[in-house]
Amino acid sequence: MPRAQVTPIDSVQREELERICTRARRRILRMIHAAGSGHPGGSFSAIDIITVLYQRYLRFRPAEPQWPARDRFVLSKGHGAPALYAALFEAGYYDDEEVLLSLRKMGSPLQGHPVMGKLPGVEMTTGSLGQGFSAAVGMALGVRLDGLESRIFTLLGDGECDEGIVWEAAMAAAHYKLDNLVAVIDHNRFQIDGPNATIMDLGDLAAKFAAFGWATTEIDGHDLDQICEALEWGIALQGRPAMIVAHTKKGHGVSFMDDSNKFHGIAPTDAELAVALKELEGPE
Amino acid sequence: MSGGAGAAAIPRPGATFGNRVAFGLALLDEGRRNERIVALNADLSGSTKTSTFAKEFPHRFFNAGVAECNMMGMAAGLSTTGRPVVASTFAVFATAQVLNVIRQSIAYPRNNVKIVATHAGITVGGDGATHQICEDIALMRVLPHLRVYVPADAQQTYQVILHVLRTDGPAYVRMGRIDTPVIFDHDYRYVPDRVEVLADGDDVTLACCGLLVEEGRKAVTLLADSGISAQLLNVHTIKPLDVAGIESAARRTGRVVSAEEHVVAGGLGSAIAETLAQRYPTPQRFIGLRDHFGESGEPSDLMVAFHLTAADIATSASALVAERDART
Ligand SMILES: Cc1ncc(C[n+]2csc(CCOP(=O)(O)OP(=O)(O)O)c2C)c(N)n1
Numbered sequence: 001m002p003r004a005q006v007t008p009i010d011s012v013q014r015e016e017l018e019r020i021c022t023r024a025r026r027r028i029l030r031m032i033h034a035a036g037s038g039h040p041g042g043s044f045s046a047i048d049i050i051t052v053l054y055q056r057y058l059r060f061r062p063a064e065p066q067w068p069a070r071d072r073f074v075l076s077k078g079h080g081a082p083a084l085y086a087a088l089f090e091a092g093y094y095d096d097e098e099v100l101l102s103l104r105k106m107g108s109p110l111q112g113h114p115v116m117g118k119l120p121g122v123e124m125t126t127g128s129l130g131q132g133f134s135a136a137v138g139m140a141l142g143v144r145l146d147g148l149e150s151r152i153f154t155l156l157g158d159g160e161c162d163e164g165i166v167w168e169a170a171m172a173a174a175h176y177k178l179d180n181l182v183a184v185i186d187h188n189r190f191q192i193d194g195p196n197a198t199i200m201d202l203g204d205l206a207a208k209f210a211a212f213g214w215a216t217t218e219i220d221g222h223d224l225d226q227i228c229e230a231l232e233w234g235i236a237l238q239g240r241p242a243m244i245v246a247h248t249k250k251g252h253g254v255s256f257m258d259d260s261n262k263f264h265g266i267a268p269t270d271a272e273l274a275v276a277l278k279e280l281e282g283p284e
Numbered sequence: 285m286s287g288g289a290g291a292a293a294i295p296r297p298g299a300t301f302g303n304r305v306a307f308g309l310a311l312l313d314e315g316r317r318n319e320r321i322v323a324l325n326a327d328l329s330g331s332t333k334t335s336t337f338a339k340e341f342p343h344r345f346f347n348a349g350v351a352e353c354n355m356m357g358m359a360a361g362l363s364t365t366g367r368p369v370v371a372s373t374f375a376v377f378a379t380a381q382v383l384n385v386i387r388q389s390i391a392y393p394r395n396n397v398k399i400v401a402t403h404a405g406i407t408v409g410g411d412g413a414t415h416q417i418c419e420d421i422a423l424m425r426v427l428p429h430l431r432v433y434v435p436a437d438a439q440q441t442y443q444v445i446l447h448v449l450r451t452d453g454p455a456y457v458r459m460g461r462i463d464t465p466v467i468f469d470h471d472y473r474y475v476p477d478r479v480e481v482l483a484d485g486d487d488v489t490l491a492c493c494g495l496l497v498e499e500g501r502k503a504v505t506l507l508a509d510s511g512i513s514a515q516l517l518n519v520h521t522i523k524p525l526d527v528a529g530i531e532s533a534a535r536r537t538g539r540v541v542s543a544e545e546h547v548v549a550g551g552l553g554s555a556i557a558e559t560l561a562q563r564y565p566t567p568q569r570f571i572g573l574r575d576h577f578g579e580s581g582e583p584s585d586l587m588v589a590f591h592l593t594a595a596d597i598a599t600s601a602s603a604l605v606a607e608r609d610a611r612t
Contacts, residue, residue, distance in 0.1 A: 104409075105580065106579065112411040129350050193329050
């Protein structure tokens with residue numbers, strides 16, 4: 001895969017990003033714990049990618065969320081909402097810890113799955129898997145029609161790729177040569193009922209998207225240098241949409257959650273939260 | 285309806301139990317008796333309680349992955365090979381997501397597919413409106429050929445599942461996520477297609493389904509305290525609707541309050557109103573969501589916020605009774 005000229009991050013930048021990712025993991029667990037339900041596993045597998053995106057590449061104005069020329073991020077795997085909410089918090093869209101901890105409570109802007117119009121920065125209502133990706137293709141068409149430089153980023157789950165609409169959207173994105181679209185698959189190899197390989201074998205996702213006309217690359221989705229490099233590659237790419245297949249681990253970052261499906265959709269207990277927060281210690 | 289081991293596992297009235305758990309028990313029991321039954325799921329076999337069937341009969345269980353349209357299409361095809369097919373997922377994905385597959389491949393050709401949906405309604409809770417479908421009764425009810433069931437408790441769910449598995453043709457069975465009060469005891473016998481009169485009364489008919497049957501029971505007591513004698517109907521079968529049963533109730537009380545965990549447009553209340561408008565026009569009030577989506581929250585708080593409680597039913601019923609009294 002030809003690489004764009006990338007600006008590597010230096011050790012100071014890397015450490016800063018690592019700190020933010022760790023802080024985001026703490027927030028994710030605290031908000032899910034406060035809610036009593038939610039999806040920690042898939043939030044943790046995606047948080048490094050989402051953090052790097054918001055910290056380094058997305059162009060946005062928290063004080064002007066509807067700024068027409070902004071880049072947009074669509075969390076297609078909507079159950080990863082806590083990761084999005086943590087990233088938007090860190091990005092400055094809101095700064096009230098109480099709001100953060102109101103996840104899933106009545107009246108909260110932090111709905112169980114992201115809802116447009118409830119929290120600034122949420123670009124699309126998602127939760128029914130597959131639909132966010134399709135909407136991202138539409139957004140890429142729309143900003144291109146307006147002659148904007150805006151880019152559309154989207155993140156999908158691997159299980160989500162079971163949905164037919166994903167492949168319908170993939171075909172359309174390549175057909176319309178949407179080089180302003182950069183998609184990432186959070187390839188943690190699990191869905192709810194078990195490993196992808198036993199529930200619905202996905203085969204070689206990168207090869208499949210390549211066959212659909214996408215430029216593809218594969219990375220370690222927890223390696224910050226590789227995430228930066230791949231996103232810069234996707235941004236620079238001309239003539240085709242870019243797919244980054246990010247190999248990740250569900251629950252990555254906490255020993256008893258790491259690479260396990262146990263925390264797909266349950267909140268940590270008080271004791272689990274305490275242990276996890278200890279493992280994730282660091283500056284606020 | 286002869287049960288099986290599973291029915292005995294359902295606790296007696298006074299306890300709470302999951303309708304979806306009862307579904308899992310019924311599927312397993314009937315699956316042991318009828319080896320032609322196959323079950324399909326879409327990456328939610330744990331939540332929909334079909335995983336026990338999957339474990340015991342792995343060769344008769346197919347996981348479609350997160351691909352509900354394909355699950356419904358495969359269900360239709362499998363049924364044409366002479367098998368009762370159970371296709372399960374959350375209600376939003378079992379209906380709205382796949383409507384035209386159900387329409388063309390299941391309902392229209394009368395294929396023997398039982399769409400058994402869990403996690404319907406706002407009491408899904410924290411997941412929020414994306415997962416809280418309150419339009420599914422309407423979506424399913426308008427499809428010709430499709431039978432639509434909304435059982436009120438675990439015991440009834442168990443027997444409704446046996447009933448649909450033992451009768452040919454497409455059916456939709458709706459259940460919620462949360463455990464709900466057990467209403468019917470072990471000696472309960474489900475009578476297909478007939479509304480159940482759970483309380484007799486003269487002043488007003490409360491016609492309820494699903495979770496709202498329990499609220500209706502409490503409303504009967506609340507109303508009795510204010511001197512109103514309410515009749516309570518459990519309308520477990522939305523289609524075919526027991527039109528004779530509904531009409532005779534309306535003739536008796538002259539007032540109807542329908543109650544459902546669903547939008548008022550197109551649901552149980554609409555079905556009743558459509559019937560009574562033609563047979564015996566009757567003043568009616570509708571308990572259900574207005575033109576709204578749900579939102580994240582605790583199920584009990586959401587019931588209050590969306591006016592789905594016994595108190596809401598009782599208030600509506602009292603107002604209706606007072607209105608009529610003022611007129612006469
Ligand atoms: C259309 C649709 N069907 C089913 C679900 C229920 N569901 C939520 S998460 C999930 C598994 C998704 O797996 P994956 O995309 O791999 O997510 P991850 O493992 O990264 O959390 C399912 C089936 C849904 N949200 N949307």
